[in-house]
Amino acid sequence: MAKLLNTSATNFVLENLISKARKHVVLISPYLKLNKRIKKLVEDAILRGVSFHIVYGKQELQEGEKNWLLSSTRIKLFFCDDLHAKCYLNEAYSIISSMNLYEFSQVNNYEMSILLSKKDDTDAYVDSVKEAERLIRMGQEQYQIPVLTETETETKTPLTPTYQQTTAQEQSRQTLKQPDSTKISTNLLASKYKTNAQRLLVSLRASGFISTENGRDELTEKSMDIGAELHESSAGHYFLWPADLNLHTMLSN
Template sequence: MNKFLTGKDLENTIYNTIWETKSRLLIVSPFIKLDDYFKKLFDKHENNPKIHLILVFGKNEKAVQKSMSKADFDYFKKFLNVSIIHVPNLHAKYYGNEKQGIITSINLYDYSFKNNIEFGVYSQQSILDKFKASADNDAWNECMKIAKNNEVVFIKRPVYENKKLIINLSKNYVKSDILFDSTDKFYGFSKNKQSENKRLNDFAEELELGSKPDIRPEREIELKTEYGFCIRSGKKIKFNPKQPMSKESWKIWNEYGNEDFPEKYCHKTGKASNGKTSMRKPIM
């Protein structure tokens, strides 16, 4: 069943999609901004490891906080089973759970829900519909394809203790583990922009207590030091033994130009040299 929606009907259908989720919630929205009402909807699932929350957001590759604030990002990190993916060229919007989905123009943005004129097409499905071609199946599959082909920012997964019983097989939830977190890279808190890129398929949907990760570890590459220290002031500067002083210190030194004049610091380590370094010998 497909239905065109706008206004309050569209808003309430999206609210219900979030609220009534039982096992999986997929949200694709370039811009995400939560008010207290949205948080009340999501908070219902905060302690439920059975619900996999998949967030796909995008735009503003050089200023990710314009697409989703750090505060909202941190809010989603508290959920027990969550995947957050960044798509730089995302413009599509979709909200779906295991029973229904909405292809729409509206972002998960409080202002949009309160002020904008937005449209959407709603699809409701039964178990049998999952095996049939439909707009919602196509939308879900396309959104998951986008999620799987783009860079993961944060992954947290539930850990279960398996107990084999005579009658049935059950599993007890124990905790949730953060498997990947590149928040600092995306929000500009890390100078290392070349950290490893991960995809959704790199991570299992759930973990067994005591199991070891099946992802091959990467060898850490030791980065060469690209900075040094002024041998006169100790100020951090570009590493260059041929010019081991800051501009200010060099102007003073250049008045006499004595290459053997004792200086105070080691150009490479920044440690006090007690006069053992000079322009001719800047490194201890």
């Protein structure tokens, strides 16, 4: 049965919705500024394999907030113009709320929400999922395309490691295995430009050099035309790139 939540109850249930998610979480909020506790719950959920679709509707999203959200491949961020709805859901529960996912709102405002259960409020829950999916389709996916310079100092740490982000020892083993000594891994290419593999991969996806199929990154014809290669290993698959690749020219084309 649907339940009415006040401000404190909304925050409590929202945290549980994220912490108990098994597969996916959708967060829809016009204004977006996550507090430290929510960020930690998101990070923990990502480590469990949970994916996030986050929709916001105000351009005032701070650069630091956007960078954090885009630092994990398990978070997809969308901008939806004229968004006013607030909805938070996982595979079992949905919260329809007046509360923005904004630190100030969560602490200072008087809010009211309705909690729906997939088990007990099936029709209403399914309708909320369908509407959330519609807003995601309407939204414009956000990408972070970094400006890569030879002197840039990289201090950003991604939320979670990917198959591209291995230890230095594993990088060395991959280098030894390379059939072509003129090719280097994504990690080594990123290091050459003083950035990290995660940030570079985001840029490569946005520029059309990598596509994502069923959660797996694949090379496109565009990247294979410049000599990129895909290789399989016991730990998964990885990419090799020409060692003399000029990223500045490549990403500007």
